[in-house]
Amino acid sequence: MERTIHGWTGNTRVADKTVYVLNGPNLNLLGTREPHIYGHDTLDDIAARLVARGAQLGLGIDLRQSNHEGHLVDWLHEAHFEGAHAVLLNAGAYTHTSIALHDAIKAISVPVIEVHLSDPETREPFRHISYVGMAAIQCVKGLGPDSYVVALEAAAKL
Ligand code: DQA
Numbered sequence: 001m002e003r004t005i006h007g008w009t010g011n012t013r014v015a016d017k018t019v020y021v022l023n024g025p026n027l028n029l030l031g032t033r034e035p036h037i038y039g040h041d042t043l044d045d046i047a048a049r050l051v052a053r054g055a056q057l058g059l060g061i062d063l064r065q066s067n068h069e070g071h072l073v074d075w076l077h078e079a080h081f082e083g084a085h086a087v088l089l090n091a092g093a094y095t096h097t098s099i100a101l102h103d104a105i106k107a108i109s110v111p112v113i114e115v116h117l118s119d120p121e122t123r124e125p126f127r128h129i130s131y132v133g134m135a136a137i138q139c140v141k142g143l144g145p146d147s148y149v150v151a152l153e154a155a156a157k158l
Contacts, residue, residue: 001046001047001051002145004062004064006025006064006065006071006111007021007043007047007062007063007064007065008044008046008047008061008063008068009060009061009062009063010047010050010051010055010060010061010073011051011055011059011060011061012053012059012060012061012062013021014060015054015055015056015058015059015060016046016058017058017059017060017064017084017085018059018060018061018062018082018084018085019054019059019060019061019062019084019085019086019087019088019152019155020062020063020064020075020078020079020084020086020087020088020110021047021050021061021062021063021064021087021088021152022063022064022065022072022075022076022079022087022088022089022090023043023063023066023069023090023092024062024066024069024072024089024090024091024092024093024094024095025066025067025068025093025094025131025134026060026067027043027090027092028043028065028067028092028094030032030042030043030046030117031045035111037043037117038117038118038144039117039144041144041145043063043065045119045145046063046145046148047061047063049134049145049148049149050063050149051118052104053149053152053153054152056061056158057058057152057153057156059085059151059152059155059156061152067095069094069098069100069101070086070100071098072089072091072098072120073100073104074103076089076101076108076112077099077104077107077108078112078127079108079110080107080108080109080110084110085111085155085158086111086112086113086155086158087110087111087113088112088113088115088148088151088155089101089102089105089112089113089114089115089136090114090115090116090117090148091114091132093132095114095116095120095127095130095132095133096120096126096127096130096131097131098131098132099131101131101132102131102132102134102135105110105128105135105136106135110111111137111155111158112132112135112136112137113132113136113137113138113140113145113151113154113155114130114132114136114138114139114140114141114142115139115141115148115151116141116142116147117141117142117144117145117147118140118141118142119141119142120141122142124151138151138154140154149156
């Protein structure tokens with residue numbers, strides 16, 4: 001696994017297919033952020049798990065995090081133009097607000113799987129709407145860091 005400017009990559013030199021794993025605001029603070037909701041694993045831990053599982057599934061991993069909505073839109077476009085196999089998207093709070101992310105997912109042909117550590121539908125009412133979910137092909141949520149691994153396994157079957 002290699003550190004990049006925005007996150008981590010792994011297996012990309014050996015695997016034919018790459019899965020983009022895009023993470024939105026505040027997910028850089030995983031590990032210390034509300035651990036009773038999100039657990040103690042850091043994004044670094046999650047990246048390591050995905051790279052290891054990706055190696056078994058023949059998938060490269062390009063995991064990134066940004067607190068800025070436009071970066072996520074740009075990376076969805078990039079995944080499309082680079083011919084990514086799939087995108088796993090945990091858009092954090094932008095899930096519940098961003099028509100720009102909804103439109104970006106609709107605009108690209110790469111399949112996008114929505115991911116959440118928690119289950120937003122069992123939390124505050126403002127988390128019950130998901131603009132990402134209205135455009136994504138599938139959602140994996142509520143499993144803590146395992147949500148990412150289960151989503152990667154679903155991506156492998158696409
Ligand atoms: C989250 C759920 C969102 O409601 C919240 O804003 C997050 C994290 C999750 O992974 O459970 O930032 O996407």
